[in-house]
């Protein structure tokens with residue numbers, strides 16, 4: 001009964017419950033985002049164990065800092081994604097510094113969807129994928145290159161053989177378009 | 188850099204791809220308070236997050252939960268009794284203060300005692316001094332915070348963060364006492380973050396404060412609720428409530444003209460400790476009649492069933 005109630009709560013309420021020390025809420029947040037965040041971290045690390053370590057660290061940080069989450073500054077999803085991406089990049093750089101790093105930006109290999117995953121996140125993923133498919137392929141490539149790689153803006157411009165100014169303008173147009181297509185997405 | 192150039196940085200900023208000089212320029216611009224850029228950046232960050240979450244999920248949920256569960260078990264003062272799993276209320280009732288680990292005292296080195304003593308000396312409950320200085324009858328008050336108060340908060344926060352860092356260092360160096368020190372560090376950090384949240388709500392330009400007054404079951408109890416519509420946040424700070432009985436929780440209510448009691452979240456009280464808990468802000472656009480705290484079953488209920496411990500009537504304005 002308690003569990004069922006927790007699963008239906010909006011993300012922000014889960015985080016508030018975490019701030020008040022409710023471990024069920026942490027479990028529910030993991031059910032909603034753990035799998036997707038692991039896929040994100042995997043894009044950078046190309047190693048499932050490393051990716052999961054990063055996501056466990058992120059969710060643990062969310063547990064410790066739940067009281068600091070500020071809904072006025074953005075969604076819980078954006079908060080978790082930003083932490084995951086930055087931790088994944090840090091770990092990628094640390095690994096690269098130690099030895100030859102695995103490739104990045106490769107397509108996600110054998111990850112298969114888990115039927116136990118929250119319907120919410122599956123539904124969200126489906127909507128976003130559809131939006132990405134309707135995006136101009138060039139815009140999509142640009143976004144993915146910017147987001148799922150460790151390249152700087154200058155390196156992106158160099159790789160695409162475009163002036164930096166053009167990269168910036170196109171990036172903004174692409175992301176604004178994606179945002180517009182997703183504007184109906186539930187929180 | 189002109190405004191158009193700055194706007195072009197927003198997408199890269201949302202994607203975390205800005206070079207340092209551009210990042211500094213954009214930050215300076217946002218600090219000057221450009222609401223337009225700030226709103227766009229927020230929207231673009233959401234789009235970037237959606238992009239990130241569009242990947243095929245990895246089947247990691249169960250393994251992740253095992254990792255998190257292990258950390259929770261380590262940071263809980265003692266093993267959670269079956270069916271009672273919520274962190275702060277478990278086991279800490281015997282402790283005198285939040286910051287004291289409940290590992291067996293015999294096994295703890297002398298250093299811990301000094302930490303404990305130092306923690307007990309920490310100035311406590313800053314906002315209460317503000318609260319008690321205000322007329323209790325004025326139930327809905329605009330919060331006012333001078334710069335001095337902000338600096339004082341900052342100083343206390345820095346001291347506490349320093350202690351957390353010390354504790355974490357200690358946790359790493361003392362393998363046998365590792366989990367006790369880690370317990371202490373995590374719990375102290377959580378308490379500190381709740382306080383920081385309260386502080387940030389109090390400092391919001393549209394902050395409101397409300398005093399809740401005690402009723403029969405706990406005549407010595409008192410509470411302050413701070414809320415801010417712009418921060419979409421509310422926090423309750425309470426003291427003098429009896430420790431939460433097993434299987435129960437305190438539940439906060441907004442009582443509105445349209446919907447009667449609306450649940451605003453649950454929290455727990457422990458002996459000799461003040462409580463700081465995040466609660467839902469009042470429903471927007473509804474006429475508030477009253478705020479109240481009742482004692483309810485641990486999971487919370489949709490409408491109040493238990494005794495009322497605190498309440499504040501809200502004057503029409």
Ligand SMILES: [Zn+2]
Nearest residue numbers: 190221223224
């Ligand atoms: Zn601007």
